[in-house]
Amino acid sequence: MSATIPHVLILGGGFGGLSAANEIRKSLSSSQVKITIVDKKNWFMVGFAKLWIIKGTRTFENSTGSLSELSKKEIDFLNEEILQIDLENKNIKTTTNNLSYDFLIVAMGAALAPQKIQGLTENGMNLYDYKQSEEIHNKIKELKSGTIAISIMGMPYKCPPAPFEASLIIDSMLREAGIRDSVQIHFYSPAPITLPAAGPEISKQILELINSEKIIFHDSCKIKSVEPNKLVFQDSEAHFDLLLAIPPHVVPDVILESGLAKENNFIPITRDCKTPYENVYAIGDVTSLKVTDTMAVPKAGVFAEGEGLAVAQNIISKIQSKEESALFDGKGGCFIESGRDTASLIEIDMFSGPKPSTKLTESTSEHLDEKVQFEKDRLSNWL
Numbered sequence: 503m504s505a506t507i508p509h510v511l512i513l514g515g516g517f518g519g520l521s522a523a524n525e526i527r528k529s530l531s532s533s534q535v536k537i538t539i540v541d542k543k544n545w546f547m548v549g550f551a552k553l554w555i556i557k558g559t560r561t562f563e564n565s566t567g568s569l570s571e572l573s574k575k576e577i578d579f580l581n582e583e584i585l586q587i588d589l590e591n592k593n594i595k596t597t598t599n600n601l602s603y604d605f606l607i608v609a610m611g612a613a614l615a616p617q618k619i620q621g622l623t624e625n626g627m628n629l630y631d632y633k634q635s636e637e638i639h640n641k642i643k644e645l646k647s648g649t650i651a652i653s654i655m656g657m658p659y660k661c662p663p664a665p666f667e668a669s670l671i672i673d674s675m676l677r678e679a680g681i682r683d684s685v686q687i688h689f690y691s692p693a694p695i696t697l698p699a700a701g702p703e704i705s706k707q708i709l710e711l712i713n714s715e716k717i718i719f720h721d722s723c724k725i726k727s728v729e730p731n732k733l734v735f736q737d738s739e740a741h742f743d744l745l746l747a748i749p750p751h752v753v754p755d756v757i758l759e760s761g762l763a764k765e766n767n768f769i770p771i772t773r774d775c776k777t778p779y780e781n782v783y784a785i786g787d788v789t790s791l792k793v794t795d796t797m798a799v800p801k802a803g804v805f806a807e808g809e810g811l812a813v814a815q816n817i818i819s820k821i822q823s824k825e826e827s828a829l830f831d832g833k834g835g836c837f838i839e840s841g842r843d844t845a846s847l848i849e850i851d852m853f854s855g856p857k858p859s860t861k862l863t864e865s866t867s868e869h870l871d872e873k874v875q876f877e878k879d880r881l882s883n884w885l
């Protein structure tokens with residue numbers, strides 16, 4: 503560590519990066535630690551706000567917080583693209599800078615890769631791309647009859663319940679427009695059950711929930727390609743008029759080039775979020791944290807946030823010359839909006855025993871209020 507003020511450099515200003523930066527700043531002043539966040543975007547948005555833009559109750563502008571607000575907390579924000587991560591020489595190259603660090607937190611999320619599925623970009627919409635949310639809203643509004651297909655095109659993907667929530671929100675839009683009986687909603691997943699990470703019992707409950715709104719779930723559909731108005735799976739085909747896809751998620755190229763992750767994998771971590779490089783940590787969607795031989799921590803904001811807190815605690819301890827002992831607790835909850843002014847909550851404890859424990863609450867208006875509050879808290883506490 504340099505003799506001057508230690509520098510914590512955070513790559514990515516999403517859930518994980520903002521959680522870690524704020525947690526460190528709460529304990530250590532700017533005379534004790536310098537904190538820099540680098541992000542190519544200059545705003546933060548809670549992922550599920552995209553669904554509200556699709557619904558039409560939100561706009562992009564009233565769903566984002568500006569990362570330049572970080573300066574109020576004496577957290578530096580550099581709005582540039584990260585081009586190279588050189589861990590041997592402790593140098594991070596951005597569009598116009600070379601940055602050094604004492605502690606590095608890699609929190610760059612998962613990249614969406616629609617280009618991996620032949621024909622997808624030309625023939626379908628990306629449900630997870632904020633740039634397409636408004637257009638998706640308009641397309642649903644224009645539809646008078648036909649078939650909407652929601653298709654998960656790779657595992658793992660962010661926030662496993664979100665596509666199901668999207669289907670329920672779209673169902674409510676069609677009901678409100680009085681055309682639900684003229685539009686079919688089909689849901690295609692490569693998985694054998696709706697939510698493998700939440701287990702078979704909750705998966706059954708989610709299946710019953712969507713079936714009760716006449717949303718038809720097709721399991722084990724492994725996508726091969728997309729043609730005009732046609733999904734081509736390994737063993738079957740399906741027609742659509744509007745395709746909303748969840749494209750494959752991949753690790754960003756700069757991470758692959760840094761050697762932190764191997765092709766087709768995310769950065770492997772354990773609960774201390776350490777990498778093989780001293781004082782270099784990785785958190786959130788850019789990582790893969792095994793829970794059992796066949797299951798990893800799902801990609802979700804709550805978990806990125808929890809990992810950010812654990813890493814922050816360990817960096818604070820190191821700066822204070824104390825032992826670093828914090829571990830990610832694996833606890834979190836994900837809301838599922840029903841499209842009927844209520845929401846349920848999936849409560850998860852990833853490390854409670856040999857298998858994660860999960861619980862699905864009743865769908866109530868109180869949980870929907872909690873979801874709205876969840877967003878407000880992140881935007882007001884972090885920015």
Ligand SMILES: Cc1cc2nc3c(=O)[nH]c(=O)nc-3n(C[C@H](O)[C@H](O)[C@H](O)COP(=O)(O)OP(=O)(O)OC[C@H]3O[C@@H](n4cnc5c(N)ncnc54)[C@H](O)[C@@H]3O)c2cc1C
Nearest residue numbers: 514516517518542549550584610611661786787802803804
């Ligand atoms: C529709 C939808 C609904 C969701 N709902 C929920 C929910 O209800 N609950 C929940 O917990 N999670 C939810 N999520 C998931 C959640 O948004 C993600 O899991 C979370 O954002 C991951 O946090 P992260 O910090 O790992 O990555 P991100 O939040 O994705 O942040 C990564 C940051 O790194 C930046 N970056 C990447 N590469 C570069 C580069 N080369 N140069 C500069 N900057 C770079 C990006 O711009 C980004 O800001 C939802 C997601 C979607 C899409």
